Amino acid sequence: MNTPAALFAPAADVDSDEAIARDVAAIGRISAVPSLLKIICQNTGMGFAAVARVTDGTWTACAVEDTIQFGLEPGGQLKVETTLCSESRMARQPVVIDHASTDPVYANHHTPRLYNIESYISVPIIHSNGDYFGNLCAIDPRPAMVSDARVVTMFTAFADLIARQLETEARQERTETALQSAQDAAELREQFIAVLGHDLRNPLSSVGVAAELLIRRQAEPDLVKLGTRLKASTRRMSALIDDVLDFARVRLGSGMGLAIxxxxxxxxxxxxxxxxxxxxxxxxxxxxxxxxxxxxxxxxxxxxxxxxxxxxxxxxxxxxxxxxxxxxxxxxxxxxxxxxxxxxxxxxxxxxxxxxxxxxxxxxxxxxxxxxxxxxxxxxxxxxxxxxxxxxxxxxxxxxxxxxxxx
Structure with a gap:
């Protein structure tokens, strides 16, 4: 079964290549999806099953099980208006066809005739917040009893599982991004502290020299007292800088340096x-x-x-x-x-x-x-x-x- 080349279309402007690639990759990271698609084909007798990303403007295959050479691979696209997934998306309800050529609703519908299919099922994949991701669908050129309640229930359960897993993936990605941002900020902060501590050495050394000169003015007790106080403050500042630099070294991973x-x-x-x-x-x-x-x-x-x-x-x-x-x-x-x-x-x-x-x-x-x-x-x-x-x-x-x- 071959799909006409004219039916493949590039993503519409409303769907960036980056967003489509991200969602295809997200489905690809769900290790259970290939097994789910195989189970669908084995239990229904249908030869093609897919997880599709569906928007108003695009239909993109994210994962595929194809034993009838339909011709789509992950990342492949169809014109969304040629699919029944678009109707499922608008109604937010499954579309199920056992035998299209004899079906009172779909006998003259353009999609079954365009793709030469008799059996078809498409179930929405909807996130818990109501956002629509796409559809879990299956097709075959032969009739199949996909309207059976057990089949529809299986599709619905699998679609819900995929939606929940996508949400888990998204939460994990956000967590990893936030963690990386926090680590980057912490490293930048500690590098700043280290550089600042290092750059304070020279002016502090000058203050220490000035304190020593004041202490030597033994004939002027007030200056000696001022120099002594200034020297003590310099010593305390130097100790604080040492602590800050040591802290930065430890936190930046170089460890506490020792000279044994x-x-x-x-x-x-x-x-x-x-x-x-x-x-x-x-x-x-x-x-x-x-x-x-x-x-x-x-x-x-x-x-x-x-x-x-x-x-x-x-x-x-x-x-x-x-x-x-x-x-x-x-x-x-x-x-x-x-x-x-x-x-x-x-x-x-x-x-x-x-x-x-x-x-x-x-x-x-x-x-x-x-x-x-x-x-x-x-x-x-x-x-x-x-x-x-x-x-x-x-x-x-x-x-x-x-x-x-x-x-």
Whole structure:
């Protein structure tokens, strides 16, 4: 059975090539459709079955089962006005013909005569929101009992299944598009943060130099005081930039960079951090119990960063009239570094959130940082193959413990 070539037509202007191709592809992704079309042909004895995309202007085959050489393949088109699918679309009802040449309604209809068919069934594929997609249809040059209620029910069920699956496909595509857009936006944002943090280094360095010059003006106490305050602010800004850059590196996938090497000076490096915090907060009682000796393998700068951030957290949230205690020793090939402070315990509900980026407790003071310090500490610990944990209670205070393999 051959279809006249003149009956194939290009898509009308109201149907873009892109929209048609998208819908053909969507049907093609539904793995059950070929099986459904085979079942239709086997159960009805008809030789051609198809899922068609039908609009006012176009009829496009999206999937085809053809054993009678009708001549259509997925993407192939017919002039919509030559099909009975257009009538089904207007009525939003199935069109069913058992024997066209003897049918009182369709004996003289142009479609059966044009395509030399006797049996025909076309059932609308309608989305749950009422949008019309097309038709599930079958034809054959021989008569067939397609008006049987079981056949019509099968077609209706299959058409509904295809409509629901198309909706699922569309939802998944929207979700994937939204996810990709969100990922692209997040990556762009984090790249911007990284570039901004890098570009802040030069002006911040100039501010630091100016602070040092002011501090040297010993004959002018007011300038020394201003320089000292400016130097402290510069140091704090530099630490914030470090945290932001580290966060951007982790989130962009390059990970927390480490420079592991052997060092004999880890203890003195930790003491340097403690002395710096003591100098910035002379009113606080900061105690140390360090027992780290010999050669260890680690990224000393990153471990100093962990201690600096943990001490900064203790200074910000601990009770000013209770001591802050720093302990460090080596046990079983691990550096165990802890910072303990007194004060109100961390609420149990906050413990699970405390290492999340940008998270700060509700009672945080304004200007207290970005909420990245503890997140960066946990990432440094993880990069070393270690852990960072916290315990907090009224009797024993809040204690952060980092356990880092160093051998």
């Amino acid at each position: 090497r052997e060092t004999e000076f880890l203890a003195s490096g930790l003491n340097d951090v403690i002395d710096e915090v003591r100098a910035a907060h002379p009113a606080l009682d900061i105690r140390d119990e360090l027992s780290v000796s010999g050669v260890v393998r680690c990224d000393q700068g990153r471990i100093q960063q962990v201690l600096s951030n943990l001490l900064g957290n203790a200074v910000a949230h601990g009770a000013p009239d209770q001591p802050i205690v720093v302990r460090a020793d080596v046990r079983n090939g691990q550096l165990v570094l802890s910072v303990t402070n007194g004060g109100d315990p961390i609420p149990p509900g906050d413990i699970a959130k405390i290492f999340q980026p940008y998270w700060r407790p509700e009672n945080s003071k304004p200007g207290g940082g970005l909420g990245l310090g503890l997140y960066i500490c946990s990432e440094i610990a993880a990069a070393h193959g270690g852990t960072l944990e916290v315990t907090s209670c009224a009797d024993e205070g809040t204690c952060f413990v980092a356990k880092l393999p160093i051998t």
